[in-house]
Amino acid sequence: MTTVTSETTLNEVAHLEPEEMLVWAYETHGPRAGIVTSFQNTGCVMIDMAHRVAPDMRILTIDTLRLHSETYELIEEVEARYGVQIERFQPDPERLEQMIGQHGEFLFFDNKVKQEYCCQVRKVEPNRRALETLDVWITGLRRDQSPARSNVARAEPVHRDDRELVRLCPLADWNEDQVNAYIAAHNVPMNKLYAEGYSSIGCEICSTPILPTEEKRAGRWRWFNQLEEEHSKECGIHTEGGGI
Ligand code: SF4
Numbered sequence: 001m002t003t004v005t006s007e008t009t010l011n012e013v014a015h016l017e018p019e020e021m022l023v024w025a026y027e028t029h030g031p032r033a034g035i036v037t038s039f040q041n042t043g044c045v046m047i048d049m050a051h052r053v054a055p056d057m058r059i060l061t062i063d064t065l066r067l068h069s070e071t072y073e074l075i076e077e078v079e080a081r082y083g084v085q086i087e088r089f090q091p092d093p094e095r096l097e098q099m100i101g102q103h104g105e106f107l108f109f110d111n112k113v114k115q116e117y118c119c120q121v122r123k124v125e126p127n128r129r130a131l132e133t134l135d136v137w138i139t140g141l142r143r144d145q146s147p148a149r150s151n152v153a154r155a156e157p158v159h160r161d162d163r164e165l166v167r168l169c170p171l172a173d174w175n176e177d178q179v180n181a182y183i184a185a186h187n188v189p190m191n192k193l194y195a196e197g198y199s200s201i202g203c204e205i206c207s208t209p210i211l212p213t214e215e216k217r218a219g220r221w222r223w224f225n226q227l228e229e230e231h232s233k234e235c236g237i238h239t240e241g242g243g244i
Pocket residue numbers: 064066108115116118119120122123202203204206235
């Protein structure tokens with residue numbers, strides 16, 4: 001293991017092993033560091049790692065109020081397994097009421113603009129509130145998840161709301177086999193939807209199972225698959241302010 005100190009530079013952090021990155025984040029930033037996860041496999045691996053090396057690390061999630069029941073069950077399972085309290089950030093009720101009142105619950109079917117509006121209200125805004133509590137944002141982004149994520153850095157400064165914070169992606173260079181091998185070796189709880197062919201899991205309806213020949217995020221907003229925009233498979237959490 002590398003010796004990690006508060007003097008370790010971000011460039012050095014980028015070359016640490018995943019567990020060492022988590023230790024650095026917790027030891028240098030304490031409660032201003034946290035894993036923000038949607039409880040997909042990479043996030044669950046990081047929670048397991050943190051439990052071993054930085055057990056008091058905060059774990060935050062964005063509850064859009066439209067997650068699959070399997071995801072809500074997994075959140076409770078993780079809390080019980082690791083003895084942690086997951087911090088849930090939900091949409092602002094007034095913003096939600098206004099959006100649904102004007103466009104209906106299923107506005108995301110209408111067009112890309114309305115889908116992005118829904119993601120803004122249900123995901124991006126709560127995520128922003130979560131990030132206000134952090135200086136080190138730890139995510140489960142991996143380069144093999146989509147072309148838009150192929151250059152994601154393991155450690156880099158990102159800007160949100162005129163503020164700079166550090167985003168860590170400790171498993172950015174892992175592939176699915178490595179993630180699955182860790183899950184099997186450590187008996188990590190995982191979302192039951194993977195067994196049903198899901199590869200990327202977000203909200204109900206907006207995420208669907210994929211065929212073996214499809215890209216990993218092809219099941220997201222499947223009705224927009226004919227679009228070729230660079231970020232047509234992103235909700236905005238990682239694309240706003242740049243940095244993906
Ligand atoms: S994934 Fe779908 S339901 Fe969830 S916030 Fe985005 S558009 Fe809305």
